[in-house]
Amino acid sequence: MKYRRLGDSDLNVSEIILGSWLTYSGGVERQNAEACVHKAFDVGINFIDTANVYGRGSAESFLGEVLQGIDRSSYVLATKVYFPMSDTDQGLSAAQIRKQIDASLQRLKTDYVDLYQCHRYDENTPLEETMTALTEVVQQGKARYIGFSEWSPSQIQAALNLPNVAKFVSSQPQYSMLWRKPEAEVFPLCAANGIGQIVWSPLAQGVLTGKYKPGEAPPQDSRAANSQMNGFMGDFLNDQILSAVQDLSAIAEELNISMAQLALAWVLRDQQVTGAIIGASRPEQVEDNAAASDVTLSAAELQEIDRILQPALAATATR
Numbered sequence: 001m002k003y004r005r006l007g008d009s010d011l012n013v014s015e016i017i018l019g020s021w022l023t024y025s026g027g028v029e030r031q032n033a034e035a036c037v038h039k040a041f042d043v044g045i046n047f048i049d050t051a052n053v054y055g056r057g058s059a060e061s062f063l064g065e066v067l068q069g070i071d072r073s074s075y076v077l078a079t080k081v082y083f084p085m086s087d088t089d090q091g092l093s094a095a096q097i098r099k100q101i102d103a104s105l106q107r108l109k110t111d112y113v114d115l116y117q118c119h120r121y122d123e124n125t126p127l128e129e130t131m132t133a134l135t136e137v138v139q140q141g142k143a144r145y146i147g148f149s150e151w152s153p154s155q156i157q158a159a160l161n162l163p164n165v166a167k168f169v170s171s172q173p174q175y176s177m178l179w180r181k182p183e184a185e186v187f188p189l190c191a192a193n194g195i196g197q198i199v200w201s202p203l204a205q206g207v208l209t210g211k212y213k214p215g216e217a218p219p220q221d222s223r224a225a226n227s228q229m230n231g232f233m234g235d236f237l238n239d240q241i242l243s244a245v246q247d248l249s250a251i252a253e254e255l256n257i258s259m260a261q262l263a264l265a266w267v268l269r270d271q272q273v274t275g276a277i278i279g280a281s282r283p284e285q286v287e288d289n290a291a292a293s294d295v296t297l298s299a300a301e302l303q304e305i306d307r308i309l310q311p312a313l314a315a316t317a318t319r
Contacts, residue, residue: 001044002293004274006076007169008194009145011114013047013076015268015293017198018286019277020048024062025055028281037066039283041075043290049172049198049277051080051119052104064109072110078170078198079104080149082119092122094133101142115170116143121155131165138166145169149200153185160193168195175199175273177208177266177309178236178245187272196274199267203278207236208263210249214239244312251304257295260285264292266305 003012018040024033040048048067050059060079067075081100084090089099101116116137122130137143147170148156159168171190173182175197182197190197203209245259252262267276280286297305306313 001290003046004271005196006115006145006198006274007190007196008167009169009196011076011145011169013198013275014045014290015275016045016264016290017047017049017275017277018045019200019279020050020059020063021054021200021279023279023281024050025059030062032282033062034066035283036280036286037063039286040290041070043287044293045286045290046074047076047078047198047275049078050108051083051117052085052100052107053080053083053119056085057103057107060104060107064107068109076114077108077110078115078117078147079108079113080117080119082122091125092118092130092133093125094129094136097130097133097137101137105142112142112144114144115147116145117147117149117170117172118151119149121148121151127155127158128162131159131162135164135166147172147195147198149173153189156186156189156193156195168193170198170274171195172198172200172277174201175267176202176204177263177305178204178241178312180313187270191272197270197272198275198277199273200277202267202276203260203263204236207241208245208248208259210245210259212237212242213246214242241312244309247308248305251301251308255295255301257291258288260289261292261295262297262305264289265295265297266302268292269297269302 002015004015006013048063050063052060081097082092085100089096105111134146138146146166147168149172171186173186175182187197248262249259252259264276267273278289280289
């Protein structure tokens, strides 16, 4: 496992990050979920990402239990705030941030998180109020650093322009071979301001593993076949994209790596990407994904990937 510095922070984090969005909020049996966390540590992953809204607290509670007894200084723990936790609890107001950070810490059974992230931008709360409250959280030692997920360039810049507030060190955008929109504006703006990228869905919700075949029903045990877990897969499942992904298998075979490793290595080729967040339901998946940290793709291989995916990229560019 290789490690990279997260933005302007002093956090050295693994290139592969264990996420908990659909997996450890109830989507995976407890025994398997625990095995995945332990396997992550075994293979050198030191960064775990979660959010209060995942299972409305259940992912945080699970992690709080399974991480007990593990040296707190040995791993980096990140969570998020914004989405509804009840009919009245949502957003990034000062009151919500104060309430939700305390609730998250209680569920996680820790005194602090290393990274506290705005899960989205709150149009209903003045940015100054949000940033002041986040600064308070840092000053109180409840979070070491702050970040955001899926903010627009103008929103990011507005936060950077505010004086006397804590500075963001991380951005969490969707990014994969099939979803490259952050490259145009978000990546360069963040790079110029000491903000690292910890990207989600680097496998395009599992599509880049090659498990989904054009013209065929998804495997019964897959995310696409699960109505509770497939809400974000959308256009990635069209036959044009699935056919292009199948054509990538020749590159993976030639390199003697899995399709997942190919997709993760592609994301990590960019030094602006600090790490890629994976979701795993079995410890073997964690081990396979972690091995991508040791894969380097040549210029010729990257060029061939782009050639194969060109029709698929044209299809996703309009989304």
